[in-house]
Amino acid sequence: MSDSSPTDAPEVLSGIRVLDCSIAMAGPFAAQRLGDLGADVIKVEPTTGEWQRHAAAGGATGNRINVSFLSLNRNKRSIGVDLKSAEGKEILYELVKTSDVFLQNYRPGVAARLGVDYETLRALNPSLVYVSISGYGEDGPYRNRPGQDLLLQAMSGAMLSAGSHGHPPTPAGQYLVDAVTASTAFEGVLAALFHRERTGQGQLVSVNMLDAITTLQMQELSVFTVGGVPQKRGAEPHAHVYIRAPYGTFSTTDGYIALAMPELHALGEVIGDPYFDGLDTETDSWKHRDEIFSRTAARLATESSAHWLAAFSEAGIWAGPVYDYQALVDDEQIKHNGTFIEYEHPTEGLVKTPGFPYKLSETPARIDRGAPLTGEHTREILEELGFGSRADALVEAGVVAAEPAVIEEQV
Numbered sequence: 001m002s003d004s005s006p007t008d009a010p011e012v013l014s015g016i017r018v019l020d021c022s023i024a025m026a027g028p029f030a031a032q033r034l035g036d037l038g039a040d041v042i043k044v045e046p047t048t049g050e051w052q053r054h055a056a057a058g059g060a061t062g063n064r065i066n067v068s069f070l071s072l073n074r075n076k077r078s079i080g081v082d083l084k085s086a087e088g089k090e091i092l093y094e095l096v097k098t099s100d101v102f103l104q105n106y107r108p109g110v111a112a113r114l115g116v117d118y119e120t121l122r123a124l125n126p127s128l129v130y131v132s133i134s135g136y137g138e139d140g141p142y143r144n145r146p147g148q149d150l151l152l153q154a155m156s157g158a159m160l161s162a163g164s165h166g167h168p169p170t171p172a173g174q175y176l177v178d179a180v181t182a183s184t185a186f187e188g189v190l191a192a193l194f195h196r197e198r199t200g201q202g203q204l205v206s207v208n209m210l211d212a213i214t215t216l217q218m219q220e221l222s223v224f225t226v227g228g229v230p231q232k233r234g235a236e237p238h239a240h241v242y243i244r245a246p247y248g249t250f251s252t253t254d255g256y257i258a259l260a261m262p263e264l265h266a267l268g269e270v271i272g273d274p275y276f277d278g279l280d281t282e283t284d285s286w287k288h289r290d291e292i293f294s295r296t297a298a299r300l301a302t303e304s305s306a307h308w309l310a311a312f313s314e315a316g317i318w319a320g321p322v323y324d325y326q327a328l329v330d331d332e333q334i335k336h337n338g339t340f341i342e343y344e345h346p347t348e349g350l351v352k353t354p355g356f357p358y359k360l361s362e363t364p365a366r367i368d369r370g371a372p373l374t375g376e377h378t379r380e381i382l383e384e385l386g387f388g389s390r391a392d393a394l395v396e397a398g399v400v401a402a403e404p405a406v407i408e409e410q411v
Contacts, residue, residue: 074369245288245296
């Protein structure tokens with residue numbers, strides 16, 4: 001494995017142990033961020049493997065690890081353990097005693113039934129930072145609803161801030177709510193660890209997807225709740241109801257471009273439409289939003305993307321290309337930033353994947369290991385806990401799953 005960070009650089013979360021008992025995206029993504037900063041993240045999964053191992057997004061199955069799991073579980077060790085068995089629970093409790101963070105996104109009530117709720121684990125380790133991620137909250141009328149990304153996007157109101165009246169709302173082109181929830185949990189862990197550094201006290205960190213996607217819309221919802229401006233879509237597919245026209249994506253002769261909030265007189269000059277000459281940008285951009293959008297769209301459809309991007313750049317108007325994923329990967333700034341990283345995985349070969357969203361000068365993030373196989377580190381972890389002599393019997397009894405040793409490439 002390799003990245004741009006020196007292998008001997010200190011890691012900011014070195015010495016912090018995280019137990020990742022989460023599934024799917026939000027929890028594993030948050031735990032991966034902690035692992036990228038040097039935490040020892042132990043993925044505690046069923047002996048048959050975490051759910052995401054068996055659900056390949058995009059049909060990208062991989063060799064032994066599908067791409068969904070591969071992308072969300074680097075820098076982790078795996079122990080496969082049956083938490084419904086007494087011996088499996090004993091192993092988890094021993095792990096809790098040596099850990100700093102416990103992260104789960106069980107359905108409400110499941111943690112208590114398994115005996116891994118906050119109160120139970122806090123009794124074992126009072127300094128534990130316990131993170132609970134849910135769809136809608138730990139209690140309340142929606143506590144048992146499925147916390148699925150698209151459903152939360154729909155409920156958040158965000159879909160009706162873009163597009164045109166009378167047409168179905170368009171969801172985000174990424175797992176937006178899951179990603180935002182992961183970042184929210186990551187922030188919560190760091191804040192709780194900082195508090196513990198000062199006081200020695202652990203605490204419960206509760207994160208739910210509904211609050212995460214709602215608070216992300218701080219500005220938009222404040223315009224509605226404080227400013228009293230209704231959320232109203234027009235006849236044209238405007239990109240955001242609270243931003244003046246023209247604002248959105250437009251067809252050209254060979255593709256699409258994005259155009260954002262130009263001064264109307266300057267826009268009229270560039271696209272050659274005298275309609276814009278007598279308009280006031282600060283007032284008419286709202287009053288005549290649909291007309292402005294449609295006239296702009298008609299003119300932009302007559303020339304190439306390169307033509308308009310050059311013309312807008314010269315006029316100081318904000319415009320940019322609309323990329324597909326290949327164009328993003330090939331972009332010069334992306335390459336300059338080192339946004340994507342490559343490393344060798346023992347079973348999946350060369351992996352090219354997004355790297356880290358932050359750069360720390362003294363404690364840089366890095367990849368020490370790729371996503372593990374189910375139970376790849378079970379024996380290693382049992383040895384650390386003092387269960388080494390019982391490992392074979394535990395495997396044979398089905399209490400734990402242990403993958404044969406895999407030689408890992410080091411950074």
